Amino acid sequence: MSEFEFPESRVPDPNAAPSLGWGIAGPGWIAERFADSLARHGSQRVTAVGSRSPSRAEAFASSRGLRAHGSYGELAAEPEVDVVYVATPHTAHLDVALAAIEAGKHVLVEKPFGINASEAERVAEAAKARGVFAGEALWTAFLPSYDVVRQLVRSGRLGELTAVVGDYGEHLPPGHRAYDPALAGGPLLDLGIYLLALATDLLGEPDRVLGLGTALGNGVNGQLSALLGFPSGAQAALTTTMRGFTPALLTVVGTAAALTLDGPFNSPGGLTVRTADGETHRWEGAPGSHVDGLHFQAAAVARAIADGRLETDERPLASSILALRVADELRRQTGIVFPGD
Missing domain, CATH: 3.30.360.10 (Dihydrodipicolinate Reductase; domain 2)
Incomplete structure (x- = not known):
């Protein structure tokens, strides 16, 4: 049999990434898995959750020891939130991301980055103007x-x-x-x-x-x-x-x-x-499942922010x-x- 040499993965140990506080906007299916992944792997900390429904935010937060906010604006104003993970339905990605950026928060937007290229460009331009990180949570790119x-x-x-x-x-x-x-x-x-x-x-x-x-x-x-x-x-x-x-x-x-x-x-x-x-x-x-893999993207975001970069090399x-x-x-x-x- 012929030989074929595979390279070693260069993905750093997620435990070695700087630890940031994460706020989750939208307590849905993918948000649950993101929070569980960060709780089980790596060095990142979910500190708060926000929703337009206070009862949904409270239900999500109570089992995880998080602070609950009844609006996305309150979440973005949370002092212990460094990065807002936007996990709302696709059509809300733009508004939630722009509000977080305006509040001076870094943002990681669940894929898709917008429902069209124009929305994606608006978020990218806003983040650059504000001097904060913005990226798309396409988890595959970070595995x-x-x-x-x-x-x-x-x-x-x-x-x-x-x-x-x-x-x-x-x-x-x-x-x-x-x-x-x-x-x-x-x-x-x-x-x-x-x-x-x-x-x-x-x-x-x-x-x-x-x-x-x-x-x-x-x-x-x-x-x-x-x-x-x-x-x-x-x-x-x-x-x-x-x-x-x-x-x-x-x-x-x-x-x-x-x-x-x-x-x-x-x-x-x-x-x-x-x-x-x-x-x-x-x-x-x-x-593995989402819980086994979503933490890699969060660690990559933390490394980029610590290095002063406004986007990741991976995505x-x-x-x-x-x-x-x-x-x-x-x-x-x-x-x-x-x-x-």
């Missing part, structure tokens, strides 16, 4: 497994990149907020944004975008596929759906080797490389904006309408 992927790609170990092929589908039951057109529903911003983010991170900005979508009865998109062409000649073939589970694999194809992240590709786990001679090689990473603001520009074009082609369009 040790994805750092190995980046190194393999950028060192040329895969050869010339020719394609990225990926799928991400989940069964989201009726009643899930993704079915609500007023909340920018559909799989694009919940699931598909991972595909667009990683494809553009690895291949750059596409010069051709083709989209095919399927609408549900209430006008919300239920399934979306995209074909992206890049100036290098590489292509990306991506599909996402909220009407059923798919393998959730991502394969990066090069002329010397192809790598596939274990499914679900956006979570902690391992990867397989198949070299041009047909041999397969494994990099083993422990599989620069320009990358977040680029992925949303591609999403905007896919929406234009497929007739997906979000609030404010």
